[in-house]
Amino acid sequence: MKRIICIAILLISSFGFTQTLSTYEKPPVFSECKTEVVDHIKSCFNYTLNSFIYKNFKVPQIAIDEAYKGDVRVLFEVNKEGEFKVIYADAIYEELKEESKRVFKLLPKIKPATYNGNATFVQYSISIEIPLTEPVKTSDKTTEVQLTERDSLNATLSNEFDAIADELKPYEKLEYNSQLNVPFTxxxxxxxxxxxxxxxxxxxxxxxxxxxxxxxxxxxxxxxxxxxxxxxxxxxxxxxxxxxxxxxxxxxxxxxxxxxxxxxxxxxxxxxxxxxxxxxxxxxxxxxxxxxxxxxxxxxxxxxxxxxxxxxxxxxxxxxxxxxxxxxxxxxxxxxxxxxxxxxxxxxxxxxxxxxxxxxxxxxxxxxxxxxxxxxxxxxxxxxxxxxxxxxxxxxxxxxxxxxxxxxxxxxxxxxxxxxxxxxxxxxxxxxxxxxxxxxxxxxxxxxxxxxxxxxxxxxxxxxxxxxxxxxxxxxxxxxxxxxxxxxxxxxxxxxxxxxxxxxxxxxxxxxxxxxxxxxxxxxxxxxxxxxxxxxxxxxxxxxxxxxxxxxxxxxxxxxxxxxxxxxxxxxxxxxxxxxxxxxxxxxxxxxxxxxxxxxxxxxxxxxxxxxxxxxxxxxxxxxxxxxxxxxxxxxxxxxxxxxxxxxxxxxxxxxxxxxxxxxxxxxxxxxxxxxxxxxxxxxxxxxxxxxxxxxxxxxx
The missing domain is CATH 2.40.160.10 (Porin)
Structure with a gap:
């Protein structure tokens, strides 16, 4: 069920990527986009991110051997510190999911989005097409980020929920040294x-x-x-x-x-x-x-x-x-x-x-x-x-x-x-x-x-x-x-x-x-x-x-x-x-x-x-x-x-x-x-x- 829900979220947009965030004044900014006017920053963010993925993404051998054609759906966040964090990745091969997570970890820290002059977080989804295609810079508004506003309270709660998930670690079989009873047979x-x-x-x-x-x-x-x-x-x-x-x-x-x-x-x-x-x-x-x-x-x-x-x-x-x-x-x-x-x-x-x-x-x-x-x-x-x-x-x-x-x-x-x-x-x-x-x-x-x-x-x-x-x-x-x-x-x-x-x-x-x-x-x-x-x-x-x-x-x-x-x-x-x-x-x-x-x-x-x-x-x-x-x-x-x-x-x-x-x-x-x-x-x-x-x-x- 969790998988189905996440896929449904990711399919909201037909191409590019979508975003949910608190009401903002300015979206997150790559260093390459500082000179852009506010109206073009979203397009610049889109192009810069896709270019980075294209240059750094290494298609796993299993996808090459199978001549796979499809995409990887990634739900990610740019937090208040301007750091990229993957929330969910979905693909037919586990190797594709792991590779997308690896690439996002390589992304540099950028200037975060702002609300009333204060830094806030923003969530996006993106579709990475396999085989990879080189992005083309354009001012066409259809490639811009599609925005859906949320109130700042919901943004705060979302951060807290994700923080809990970030705390999880592999299970270390702690029961075997606990104060629980060994079931008696x-x-x-x-x-x-x-x-x-x-x-x-x-x-x-x-x-x-x-x-x-x-x-x-x-x-x-x-x-x-x-x-x-x-x-x-x-x-x-x-x-x-x-x-x-x-x-x-x-x-x-x-x-x-x-x-x-x-x-x-x-x-x-x-x-x-x-x-x-x-x-x-x-x-x-x-x-x-x-x-x-x-x-x-x-x-x-x-x-x-x-x-x-x-x-x-x-x-x-x-x-x-x-x-x-x-x-x-x-x-x-x-x-x-x-x-x-x-x-x-x-x-x-x-x-x-x-x-x-x-x-x-x-x-x-x-x-x-x-x-x-x-x-x-x-x-x-x-x-x-x-x-x-x-x-x-x-x-x-x-x-x-x-x-x-x-x-x-x-x-x-x-x-x-x-x-x-x-x-x-x-x-x-x-x-x-x-x-x-x-x-x-x-x-x-x-x-x-x-x-x-x-x-x-x-x-x-x-x-x-x-x-x-x-x-x-x-x-x-x-x-x-x-x-x-x-x-x-x-x-x-x-x-x-x-x-x-x-x-x-x-x-x-x-x-x-x-x-x-x-x-x-x-x-x-x-x-x-x-x-x-x-x-x-x-x-x-x-x-x-x-x-x-x-x-x-x-x-x-x-x-x-x-x-x-x-x-x-x-x-x-x-x-x-x-x-x-x-x-x-x-x-x-x-x-x-x-x-x-x-x-x-x-x-x-x-x-x-x-x-x-x-x-x-x-x-x-x-x-x-x-x-x-x-x-x-x-x-x-x-x-x-x-x-x-x-x-x-x-x-x-x-x-x-x-x-x-x-x-x-x-x-x-x-x-x-x-x-x-x-x-x-x-x-x-x-x-x-x-x-x-x-x-x-x-x-x-």
């Missing part, structure tokens, strides 16, 4: 996991997502992206394979704009209604203002239909109201056609770094705490939410405080047709005890707007202990959780990590040995093997997770550890044990991931004969528990499950993380009893597509 973070976990580094890898500036201390993302660049000379090739769609940079700001795509089609062996598919289109914006202020925004519009087990889980999360489902990790979905979903999503945040040791973020998105695939403290499996986060890094410590505004969207807690708002605050302290050992301390509290207290200022203190505040605000005023994480660097190839979470703990019940329901805790043990078996970029990972029944639930059921009917920690809630095996490999632009999950879970029966809470549903009422003692993992409707997910593909554009991929999921889900919520399933789900990979999709329900 497990597969991409695996690319620099070993560098950040080398023995002796003072990095803190549990609180995610990372800032680009933090990663840049250990891994050069910019160099990695540049090393993957494809050789291409065309604009389309650069944008498709190497660059952002829009890249703008000036002295004090920069921004990029990219489309977001997730287009895939597949087949599920248990689906009778046809193929599975997803159609996501969106926009992703990143920007920096000055050196300490950054922002990003992503807006998605999506429709899709997934494998049967995925659809059933999405509909089991249904919120109050007419909408049939919540797409896990995304948000509420409307019905699309007969058996598909429409689910818009928006995420954004502002990042401000007032000092080198402090970063503040406010936005709508997700956070993650842990070194593993799962997190028992805080994960990114739920839908996005508003948050305020402070990261302070000093000495051998990183301290993260996060405040979140969450929603309970179940039918039985809706008030006046509106979803119930609840609040959550986290503290996480990461301490590098030695070159090899890291220890993290975690505390979290969930509370609701009971007694009209809203966002309780008691929890705004970034360093106070939540457990003490919860005790002083009332027994049911909040749900506090404590956690411990650790990581040990065995060597530069092997890391060991773990988490321990305590929701409620009774020492007398633990020592009593009767497996009390009050012993609500879980733990994680894991290991990562970097460049495994001396194969570069091969990561192997093994992880075990276990959470006892009733963990993350509460006797005030609105204080469950969840958002939009999805857990804020492990995807499976509680009452489970799980083994996860992962392999990740990348070679240049090629990548492959494999994941195997073996689990044992305990569900409720949810029948008229047995409506007890067996501890796997974190939304259920604890007072309806099956027993006070003898509580064990897997109790209730026991399910043994196995899942494998294999993905391979090609990275189309490293700058945007646009991928071509093929994904295969095999899932075997075998409950002891078939109920409305637990059905036997044996699924093979195959899909192919193209995706902008900037967040984690979890299919392992």
């Amino acid at each position: 497990h597969s991409y973070y695996a690319r620099f996991d070993d560098e950040m976990n080398a023995i002796g580094t003072n990095s803190h890898t549990a609180a995610k997502p990372f800032l680009y500036s933090d990663v840049a201390r250990y891994y050069d993302i910019k160099a990695e992206k540049e090393s993957l660049a494809k050789e291409t000379d065309s604009w389309l090739g650069r944008k498709l394979y190497n660059e952002h769609l829009v890249e703008v940079q000036a002295e004090d700001y920069w921004f990029t704009v990219d489309p977001i795509l997730d287009l895939q089609v597949g087949r599920d062996s248990e689906t009778d209604s046809g193929s599975t598919w997803n159609n996501t289109r969106g926009l992703f914006i990143q920007a920096g203002l000055g050196k300490r202020f950054n922002l990003t925004a992503s807006v998605y519009e999506s429709q899709g239909r997934f494998a049967d087990y995925f659809n059933q889980y999405a509909e089991s999360l249904k919120a109050f109201g007419p909408d049939p489902a919540i797409i896990p990790g995304r948000g509420i979905a409307k019905r699309f056609k007969e058996n598909s979903y429409d689910y818009p999503v928006a995420e954004a945040y502002l990042s401000y770094t007032p000092a080198d040791f402090l970063n503040i973020q406010f936005g709508h998105g997700k956070n993650f705490i842990g070194d593993g695939y799962r997190s028992l403290l805080q994960s990114d499996v739920a839908s996005p939410y508003p948050f305020l986060k402070l990261n302070a890094t000093f000495w051998k410590i990183k301290y993260t405080s996060t405040w979140m505004w969450l929603k309970d969207v179940r039918d039985d807690v809706v008030e006046g047709g509106a979803f119930l708002t609840k609040y959550m605050a986290n503290h996480y302290l990461s301490w590098n005890v030695s070159k090899r050992l890291n220890i993290g301390l975690f505390e979290s509290v969930m509370w609701a707007d009971t007694n009209g207290r809203g966002f309780d200022v008691n929890y705004l203190n970034p360093i106070i202990f939540f457990r003490a505040i919860e005790f002083q605000t009332g027994q049911d005023a909040g749900n506090a959780i404590l956690g411990l994480s650790s990581k040990y660097k065995w060597n530069n190839k092997v890391n060991l990590y773990g988490q321990f979470i305590v929701d409620e703990f009774s020492l007398s019940d633990v020592t009593g040995g009767d497996k009390s329901w009050k012993n609500k805790f879980g733990f994680q043990l894991g290991a990562k093997y970097f460049n495994a078996f001396k194969v570069d970029n091969l990561l192997l990972q093994a992880e075990y997770n276990q959470v006892r029944p009733y963990t993350y639930s509460h006797n005030s059921i609105i204080l469950n550890y969840a958002n939009f009917n999805q857990p804020m920690a492990h995807l499976w809630g509680s009452n489970f044990r799980e083994m996860v095996l992962i392999g990740r490999y990348n070679y240049k632009r090629w990548f492959a991931d494999a994941k195997f999950i073996i689990g044992e879970r305990g569900f409720d029966f949810n029948t008229a004969e047995d409506s007890l809470n067996y501890g796997g549903n974190i939304f259920a009422d604890e007072d309806n528990r099956v027993s006070d003692t003898g509580i064990r993992i897997g109790q209730g409707n026991k399910v043994n499950s196995f899942m494998t997910e294999i993905q391979a593909g090609f990275l189309l554009n490293p700058a945007t993380n646009l991928k071509l991929f093929t994904n295969i999921i095999y899932r075997d889900f075998n409950p002891e009893a078939i109920t409305a919520s637990t059905t036997n399933s044996n699924t093979l789900w195959f899909s192919i597509g193209v995706r902008t990979d900037i967040f984690n999709w979890y299919n392992d329900f």
Whole structure:
């Protein structure tokens, strides 16, 4: 569109050149034209300029070889200082445009146009005919400059607009050293996991997502992206394979704009209604203002239909109201056609770094705490939410405080047709005890707007202990959780990590040995093997997770550890044990991931004969528990499950993380009893597509 508009402007005159300027007394004057009378100065300006172009313009070889006949249209300005500046050049060959710009840079400084005796700017357009023709000096008025007057205010504004354009410079990939987050996906973070976990580094890898500036201390993302660049000379090739769609940079700001795509089609062996598919289109914006202020925004519009087990889980999360489902990790979905979903999503945040040791973020998105695939403290499996986060890094410590505004969207807690708002605050302290050992301390509290207290200022203190505040605000005023994480660097190839979470703990019940329901805790043990078996970029990972029944639930059921009917920690809630095996490999632009999950879970029966809470549903009422003692993992409707997910593909554009991929999921889900919520399933789900990979999709329900 910009090109068409500019061409239209340039075609105003049939030959010679046209001019737009403020009301003037005298046009700009070449030194050769000083002796001319005012009425002839315009003709002299025309002839002198065309003569200069004829003597200095070198027709590019490509135009000579092609025997090209045509013209070059140039929009230029003579500013208040009498300097020539090209605003726009248009020609069939890029070489012709560049040559015209070169010639105009050679023009001497002349006497500027005047208005009321004061210098002012003037804009002209000119047509340079190819092959060149020598100009002929004539007094014929048809060759004179055609004038269109503009008021001086418009002239001033035009100067300001052009000055902004003059400030622009080639984009220097400033995002890779900014205070923006590196979009968090497990597969991409695996690319620099070993560098950040080398023995002796003072990095803190549990609180995610990372800032680009933090990663840049250990891994050069910019160099990695540049090393993957494809050789291409065309604009389309650069944008498709190497660059952002829009890249703008000036002295004090920069921004990029990219489309977001997730287009895939597949087949599920248990689906009778046809193929599975997803159609996501969106926009992703990143920007920096000055050196300490950054922002990003992503807006998605999506429709899709997934494998049967995925659809059933999405509909089991249904919120109050007419909408049939919540797409896990995304948000509420409307019905699309007969058996598909429409689910818009928006995420954004502002990042401000007032000092080198402090970063503040406010936005709508997700956070993650842990070194593993799962997190028992805080994960990114739920839908996005508003948050305020402070990261302070000093000495051998990183301290993260996060405040979140969450929603309970179940039918039985809706008030006046509106979803119930609840609040959550986290503290996480990461301490590098030695070159090899890291220890993290975690505390979290969930509370609701009971007694009209809203966002309780008691929890705004970034360093106070939540457990003490919860005790002083009332027994049911909040749900506090404590956690411990650790990581040990065995060597530069092997890391060991773990988490321990305590929701409620009774020492007398633990020592009593009767497996009390009050012993609500879980733990994680894991290991990562970097460049495994001396194969570069091969990561192997093994992880075990276990959470006892009733963990993350509460006797005030609105204080469950969840958002939009999805857990804020492990995807499976509680009452489970799980083994996860992962392999990740990348070679240049090629990548492959494999994941195997073996689990044992305990569900409720949810029948008229047995409506007890067996501890796997974190939304259920604890007072309806099956027993006070003898509580064990897997109790209730026991399910043994196995899942494998294999993905391979090609990275189309490293700058945007646009991928071509093929994904295969095999899932075997075998409950002891078939109920409305637990059905036997044996699924093979195959899909192919193209995706902008900037967040984690979890299919392992």
